[in-house]
Amino acid sequence: MRIGIFVCHCGSNIEATVNTAAVAKKSLEYPDVVFATDTMYTCSEPGQDSIVEAIKEHQLDGVVVASCSPRMHEATFRRTVQRAGINPYMFEMANIREHVSWIGKDKDANTNKSAELVLLASEKLRNNRPLFPQQFDVTKRVLVIGGGVAGIQAALDCADGGIDVVMVEKTATIGGKMAKLDKTFPTIDCSSCVLSPKTVDVSQNEKITLHAYSEIESISGFVGNFTVKIRKKSTYVDWTLCTGCGSCIEKCPSKKNPDAFNEGIGTTTAINIPYPQAIPKKATIYADVCRKLRDGKCGVCAKVCPTGAIKYDMVDEIIEEQVGAVITATGYDQMDWTQLGEYGAGKLPDVVTGLQYERLLSASGPTEGHIKRPSDGLEPKSVVFIQCVGSRDKSIGRPYCSGFCCMYTAKQAILTKDHVPESQSYVFYMDIRAPGKMYDEFTRRAMEEYGTEYIRGRVSTIQPHIRPDGVVGYMVRGADTLLGQPVEIDADLVVLAVGVEGAQGAAQLAEKLRISYDQYGFFMESHPKLKPVETNTAGVYLAGVCQGVKDIPTSVSQGSAAAAKVMALFSKPKLQSDPQIAFVDIKRCIGCGKCITVCPYQAIKEVSFRGAPKAEVVGTVCQGCGLCNATCPQGAIQVAHFTDNQLLAEVNALCQF
Amino acid sequence: MEVIQLDKARNTNFLKEVEAESGQKLSTCYQCGNCTAGCPGGEFYDRQVSQIMRAAQLGLKEEALGNRSLWLCLACSTCSARCPNEIDVAGVMETLRSMARREGYVNDRPIESFWKAFLDMVSMNGRTFEAGVMADYMLRTGRGWSNLAMAPAALAKGKMPFFPHRIKGRKEVARIFKRYAEKRS
Amino acid sequence: MKLAYYPGCSGEGTSKEYDVSTRAICEALGFTLTDIDDWSCCGSTPGHSLDHALSGALSARNLALASTMEADCVVTPCPSCLSNLKHAKHRMEDPAFKAKVDELLDEPTPALPEPYSVLQVIVEKLSMEEIAAKVKKPLKGLKVACYYGCLMVRPPKVMQFDDYENPMSLDNLLVALGAEVVPFPLKTECCGASLGVVDKEVTSKLSGRILERAKQFGANCVVSACPLCQMNLDLRQSQAEEAMGQKFELPIFYYTQLLGLALGLDDSALMMNKLVVSPHALLKSLDAPAEAVAPEAKAEPKAEDKSDEGAAS
Numbered sequence A: 001m002r003i004g005i006f007v008c009h010c011g012s013n014i015e016a017t018v019n020t021a022a023v024a025k026k027s028l029e030y031p032d033v034v035f036a037t038d039t040m041y042t043c044s045e046p047g048q049d050s051i052v053e054a055i056k057e058h059q060l061d062g063v064v065v066a067s068c069s070p071r072m073h074e075a076t077f078r079r080t081v082q083r084a085g086i087n088p089y090m091f092e093m094a095n096i097r098e099h100v101s102w103i104g105k106d107k108d109a110n111t112n113k114s115a116e117l118v119l120l121a122s123e124k125l126r127n128n129r130p131l132f133p134q135q136f137d138v139t140k141r142v143l144v145i146g147g148g149v150a151g152i153q154a155a156l157d158c159a160d161g162g163i164d165v166v167m168v169e170k171t172a173t174i175g176g177k178m179a180k181l182d183k184t185f186p187t188i189d190c191s192s193c194v195l196s197p198k199t200v201d202v203s204q205n206e207k208i209t210l211h212a213y214s215e216i217e218s219i220s221g222f223v224g225n226f227t228v229k230i231r232k233k234s235t236y237v238d239w240t241l242c243t244g245c246g247s248c249i250e251k252c253p254s255k256k257n258p259d260a261f262n263e264g265i266g267t268t269t270a271i272n273i274p275y276p277q278a279i280p281k282k283a284t285i286y287a288d289v290c291r292k293l294r295d296g297k298c299g300v301c302a303k304v305c306p307t308g309a310i311k312y313d314m315v316d317e318i319i320e321e322q323v324g325a326v327i328t329a330t331g332y333d334q335m336d337w338t339q340l341g342e343y344g345a346g347k348l349p350d351v352v353t354g355l356q357y358e359r360l361l362s363a364s365g366p367t368e369g370h371i372k373r374p375s376d377g378l379e380p381k382s383v384v385f386i387q388c389v390g391s392r393d394k395s396i397g398r399p400y401c402s403g404f405c406c407m408y409t410a411k412q413a414i415l416t417k418d419h420v421p422e423s424q425s426y427v428f429y430m431d432i433r434a435p436g437k438m439y440d441e442f443t444r445r446a447m448e449e450y451g452t453e454y455i456r457g458r459v460s461t462i463q464p465h466i467r468p469d470g471v472v473g474y475m476v477r478g479a480d481t482l483l484g485q486p487v488e489i490d491a492d493l494v495v496l497a498v499g500v501e502g503a504q505g506a507a508q509l510a511e512k513l514r515i516s517y518d519q520y521g522f523f524m525e526s527h528p529k530l531k532p533v534e535t536n537t538a539g540v541y542l543a544g545v546c547q548g549v550k551d552i553p554t555s556v557s558q559g560s561a562a563a564a565k566v567m568a569l570f571s572k573p574k575l576q577s578d579p580q581i582a583f584v585d586i587k588r589c590i591g592c593g594k595c596i597t598v599c600p601y602q603a604i605k606e607v608s609f610r611g612a613p614k615a616e617v618v619g620t621v622c623q624g625c626g627l628c629n630a631t632c633p634q635g636a637i638q639v640a641h642f643t644d645n646q647l648l649a650e651v652n653a654l655c656q657f
Numbered sequence B: 001m002e003v004i005q006l007d008k009a010r011n012t013n014f015l016k017e018v019e020a021e022s023g024q025k026l027s028t029c030y031q032c033g034n035c036t037a038g039c040p041g042g043e044f045y046d047r048q049v050s051q052i053m054r055a056a057q058l059g060l061k062e063e064a065l066g067n068r069s070l071w072l073c074l075a076c077s078t079c080s081a082r083c084p085n086e087i088d089v090a091g092v093m094e095t096l097r098s099m100a101r102r103e104g105y106v107n108d109r110p111i112e113s114f115w116k117a118f119l120d121m122v123s124m125n126g127r128t129f130e131a132g133v134m135a136d137y138m139l140r141t142g143r144g145w146s147n148l149a150m151a152p153a154a155l156a157k158g159k160m161p162f163f164p165h166r167i168k169g170r171k172e173v174a175r176i177f178k179r180y181a182e183k184r185s
Numbered sequence C: 001m002k003l004a005y006y007p008g009c010s011g012e013g014t015s016k017e018y019d020v021s022t023r024a025i026c027e028a029l030g031f032t033l034t035d036i037d038d039w040s041c042c043g044s045t046p047g048h049s050l051d052h053a054l055s056g057a058l059s060a061r062n063l064a065l066a067s068t069m070e071a072d073c074v075v076t077p078c079p080s081c082l083s084n085l086k087h088a089k090h091r092m093e094d095p096a097f098k099a100k101v102d103e104l105l106d107e108p109t110p111a112l113p114e115p116y117s118v119l120q121v122i123v124e125k126l127s128m129e130e131i132a133a134k135v136k137k138p139l140k141g142l143k144v145a146c147y148y149g150c151l152m153v154r155p156p157k158v159m160q161f162d163d164y165e166n167p168m169s170l171d172n173l174l175v176a177l178g179a180e181v182v183p184f185p186l187k188t189e190c191c192g193a194s195l196g197v198v199d200k201e202v203t204s205k206l207s208g209r210i211l212e213r214a215k216q217f218g219a220n221c222v223v224s225a226c227p228l229c230q231m232n233l234d235l236r237q238s239q240a241e242e243a244m245g246q247k248f249e250l251p252i253f254y255y256t257q258l259l260g261l262a263l264g265l266d267d268s269a270l271m272m273n274k275l276v277v278s279p280h281a282l283l284k285s286l287d288a289p290a291e292a293v294a295p296e297a298k299a300e301p302k303a304e305d306k307s308d309e310g311a312a313s
Helices: A020-027 A045-057 A070-083 A097-101 A107-126 A149-160 A176-180 A191-204 A247-251 A291-295 A300-304 A354-361 A405-419 A439-448 A506-513 A552-570 A594-598 A627-631 A644-655 B012-022 B034-038 B049-058 B061-065 B078-082 B089-102 B109-125 B130-141 B151-156 B170-184 C016-028 C044-050 C052-067 C079-091 C095-104 C118-125 C128-134 C169-176 C193-197 C200-216 C227-234 C237-244 C255-262 C280-284
Strands: A003-008 A033-039 A062-067 A091-095 A141-145 A164-168 A208-211 A214-222 A225-232 A317-323 A325-328 A332-334 A351-353 A382-389 A424-429 A453-456 A459-466 A472-480 A485-491 A493-498 A500-502 A540-542 A582-584 A604-609 A612-617 A637-639 C002-005 C032-035 C073-076 C115-117 C143-147 C221-224 C252-254
Touching: A003 A020, A003 A045, A003 A107, A020 A033, A020 A062, A020 A107, A033 A045, A045 A062, A045 A070, A062 A070, A062 A107, A070 A091, A091 A097, A091 A107, A097 A107, A107 A644, A141 A149, A141 A317, A149 A164, A149 A176, A149 A191, A149 A208, A149 A325, A149 A552, A164 A214, A164 A225, A176 A191, A176 A354, A191 A208, A214 A506, A225 A325, A247 A300, A291 A300, A325 A506, A325 A552, A351 A354, A354 A405, A354 A493, A382 A405, A382 A472, A382 A485, A405 A424, A405 A439, A405 A493, A424 A472, A453 A472, A459 B034, A459 B078, A459 C200, A472 A493, A472 B034, A485 B034, A540 A552, A582 A612, A594 A604, A594 A627, A627 A637, B012 B049, B012 B061, B012 B089, B034 B049, B034 B078, B049 B061, B049 B089, B061 B089, B078 B089, B089 C044, B109 B130, B109 B170, B109 C044, B109 C193, B170 C052, B170 C095, C016 C032, C016 C118, C016 C252, C016 C255, C044 C052, C044 C079, C044 C193, C052 C079, C052 C095, C073 C079, C073 C118, C079 C115, C115 C118, C118 C169, C118 C255, C128 C169, C143 C169, C143 C200, C169 C255, C193 C200, C193 C227, C200 C221, C200 C227, C200 C237, C221 C227, C221 C255, C227 C237, C227 C252, C252 C255
Parallel strands: A003 A033, A003 A062, A062 A091, A141 A164, A141 A325, A164 A208, A325 A540, A351 A493, A382 A424, A382 A493, A424 A453, C002 C032, C002 C073, C073 C115, C143 C221, C221 C252
Antiparallel strands: A214 A225, A225 A317, A332 A500, A459 A472, A472 A485, A582 A637, A604 A612
């Protein structure tokens, strides 16, 4: 074999603490190495060209580049060697930047370690074999999970591009959190007015199949060929018959149930349609509060339904869909702020969340757009907004900023003044974070034009008291750190800007999708800067707050970005599979089946070979994780490009020192 | 008010001492003011807790130690319980108070005198008794007469014994104070 | 259950009734108290305010004495003593701190037992149903504001007892005794502690606010578990009234007195006449028939259920 070594300076990133010329010189002593050099930027065009030239000039059949992490440039250099006619898997990378130059200052030690890593890579290379990808078909349909604004945008863009879309929404209506908002910042336009053309589009678009009140049961398969099982939860109403006329809702006797769409402010019936512009506009019976379903006594809705749509014996249904890609847009939920005893732990009726306040402001809300406090219906004259409730708070494990609260609080303060001109709003804040277009100007407007009083400091506690007139007030005790003094405000209503976290059930969904997520339930993107829409599972993309906090315009942008990714994927006639997957040496396999048990992708099946059980890898499903290889008692199942022999060659190279 | 020459006035050793003695990392304080907001003593302070924390963060010894607030702190720990950055603010206050006392910054003689009167009583008898502490405190400071208004009620209820309960091990207790005084001198 | 008992200095003076009633109810509830022999003062606020090691040594002496006793655990009625004892125990897990403390003592400290409040032992060892079953005289007619003070629950990492923002142990206990518990948002606000001696303005205002809020929410008495809180609210109530410009006339009971009353103990065990604000008129009005009290009735501030889990998921 004829191996060439290229040791990269990476400008001064490596060169400053590694003697790259010495590493190149040393590597000439290694077996099969016939050429070695150091270069300024190996990844640059001239750098790559020098590899191509060297391959031709020295008849190389394997290349090692000692530079950065393979996550950075492995794909680049594989393409380079391929250009020169070498199989891309006859290439190895030694990471002497992240693993050496960036973490140590001792130049001699760094140079030695780099030389060892180059030896390790070249010894592996000596055991490499050319590998070739397989080609396979793509199912050109996409699954969109979550019907909020990010998911809606992704679905509409995909449909626009001619792709069939399957949308799955957990609740009975699409629209997500945006449908609950009264107005949006910084334009103060009506949230449902700008959203409803899009939700209507979803319902009328022939390319989009909507499964509302449904959840993902399981997903199997791989990029291009996913099989999705969807649980259509029982609505107890045949939606093909329901016209959304509302007779059932009018007559339902179970009226005192907490209204989820209104965030628990006000009550609703056991059979309901969440809000007037709901899509689909179909009724759903909630079994836990329905008298007929709970006690067997009632049945009023069935009697009044003009189309006979009520089906008390309906059960959940599991349906199957085939898709080639998945966009998750599952959004967020507010963190459980009732753990904050100092703010009343959720037991003070007139201490509400930002989302609850949106419902109090909304004309479609429980108070028809008149601000009334929940306890006694009083129109508040003194409203206190508290920022960072459950955000930037290490003591409860919430160190991050929730991003959009500063802006929506400014909006709510403006709207409060609009609704109740004689009211005074106060905002307790730590920092105002308003980096968007027209955002800072907007918060200035809240202060300058609407007289909102911004007070820099956290609130320590909210304590109810009874005023001389018998009305309950809420003593908000905070600090004005600019004044350097504790302050108290006797509020009628307190609005908490509650921090956000990944939607409930996000972690479980991530497990089904085999994507990573953090401790707050946000899904992990493939690269924080350069792959913000992709995940580490091929064919699964992210849109909206499920990936991290963002406001509406950014969520919409990411929805479009995810759609573009799907369209790019589907534009290829066939996809290539990664050849770095498991394969079975049938002579060694004893058919014990351990690999089948441990495989997280169900990529191994049992076959009969001359009457004996043997393992067989389904190449397109295997992700090359190597669990089977580690489990196999016989060493019969190996992962291509990471075989036992290749790894042992690396170990031997290191252990001779 | 004066302009603080921040680069010159900072005493990083002082900051390190406060951190070492309190076991708290002051750079984790982001000055939200929650400690000031919840402090029951705040309305009586000459410098708020968050401002004292700021002074300590910057290493401004004079500002951190030379205030009456340290002596008015009620040690109720509300600040520590609600600190979003899990700083034991009350512990920092106590550390500063202890340092202030060692370095001659005592800013409230009466309070310190009351504490001394109390501890002297413990040192002598092994236990305290209110009448003795009060009398001692009033003698030392010539203050505390408002407490006399309470005395008749307390006396009438038999709540103010005139003689201390002296324990058998009082010498043992006295030795604790003696060693403490020696160590501090 | 055998308990090593640390009475605390105030039990010999200003809070005699707390000490006496604590002993009486413990006996009635089946707890055997044995005083720590020759116990000494924990140093109280002056101790820890001046130096942690000094405070630690004063507390450690007592815990070391208790460690030689045959008892299931060490208890004290006084939250201030408890705070010092617990802090000493807690801080001495750090060998450097222990060395500092040992330097002040005659002998190095042995392994120290964990101290508890008498209240914690009662509410954790007995169920509210068990206590309700022992009630001979339900406290019907008492509208109680339960005032916990600072030290019973804070700092939570050291005290390890109840919810530090909204503790419920006294509320639950009083409900089990048949009293009505009023919603009380200032449960753990500071009363001004010992600063009253030096600066009566501090205690008058802080205690005044507590009394004012209790009255606002309809309380006809306050229950306390702390000698210093009780003294500020009771003995200094007239100062608080002066500061707030209003009359309160709220009797301030130790919870042990009310527990003893409900258990039917004799007044010599309760010492109600030691209270400065006389409770006699109020107690006289409590001539309700002895009937079983529903133990499941939980004291919760009146508030609508605002949980946002709705019918839809």
